């Protein structure tokens with residue numbers, strides 16, 4: 001299911017996974033360093049797939065939020 005995910009842009013480990021916040025938000029998070037994409041909201045199955053695609057696109061372009069403080 002996660003074959004479309006590139007390695008994490010922050011730690012370069014292949015630990016990205018699709019995560020859900022309740023039943024209305026989806027994002028990609030690194031299981032190794034905790035870096036994650038922005039959250040994308042959805043209200044239906046169709047929107048959920050679109051939101052997943054947006055999160056995947058961000059992740060694969062390295063548009064992530066790192067938990068590392070400072071830089």
Ligand SMILES: [Zn+2]
Nearest residue numbers: 008011030033
């Ligand atoms: Zn990482």
